[in-house]
Each structure stands twice: as structure tokens, then as C-alpha cells.
Amino acid sequence: MDAPRALYCGNLDNALAQLRRSLAYLRSPAAADAGLYEQFRAACVQAFEFTYELAVRHIRRQLSEASASPGVADLPFADQMRLAQAAGLVRDQAAFRQYRALRNLTSHTYEEANADLIVAELELFVADVDWLLGALTRAGWHRA
DSSP states (O other), X not given: OOOOOXXXXXXXXXXXXXXXXXXXXXXXXXXXXXXXXXXXXHHHHHHHHHHHHHHHHHHHHHHHHHOSSSOGGGSOHHHHHHHHHHTTSOSOHHHHHHHHHHHHHTSSOOOHXXXXXXXXXXXXXXXXXXXXXXXXXXXXXXXX
């Protein structure tokens, strides 16, 4: 009999670290330069997009691993987040629905106003992904 496969969340951990670095640059004195601010903000948005996508994939994977019934990925997103909250993977399902809405803003075009909306939510997003990483670790996922 094969040993169960260890689940890996180091990629999500690394993506979150990159988002934190980008956010630190955005808040640094160097961002007083308008051109650098725009670059740092764009880096934050890109890191948010990547981290969000990984977070949702990890949530779906954990829900699938823990569920006796297949097809979690086929459920509507709101139902997936409801299950994720019930499983302790997310603190607030509404927050993840909001992050999805923000991610969808950047799917087709990059606009300054949308980038500012995303940046305004990054502290909460970082805390929520930290929560998710803790929950995944407690569920047996490894980061290294």
C-alpha cells in the first residue's frame, strides 16, 4: 500500500512572502518617487493575483482531500468558501468573495483606480492567507 502523499504549501508561503516584500517597498521612502510608487503598486497587484490564485487552489485541494464526496471544485464559489469557513480554512467567507471580486477587476485591464482598491485590502488579505497557511499546516501540509 502506498503511503499518503504529503501536501505541499511552500509555494503559497513563498508567494505570500513576495507579496509582503512588494508591500514593504510600496510603503518605503523610495515610493515617494511617483514612478517608483507606480512600479511598487503594480508589483503588489501582481503578487496579490498570484497569491490569491494559489490560495484558492489550496483551499479547493484541502476541501477535496477532506471530503468524502468528490466535486468540490464544481460547486459555486460561494459554496466552496462556505465549506472553507466551516472547515476552519478561512475566517470570513465574505472576505474571500471580496478578494475574488478584486482579482476579477484586474483580469482584463489594469487601471489605477482598481490597483488602489486592491492595495487598500492587502493587509487583510495577507492576514487571511496567513490564517489559511496555519490551517493547512495543522491539517498536515508542509511548507518545505
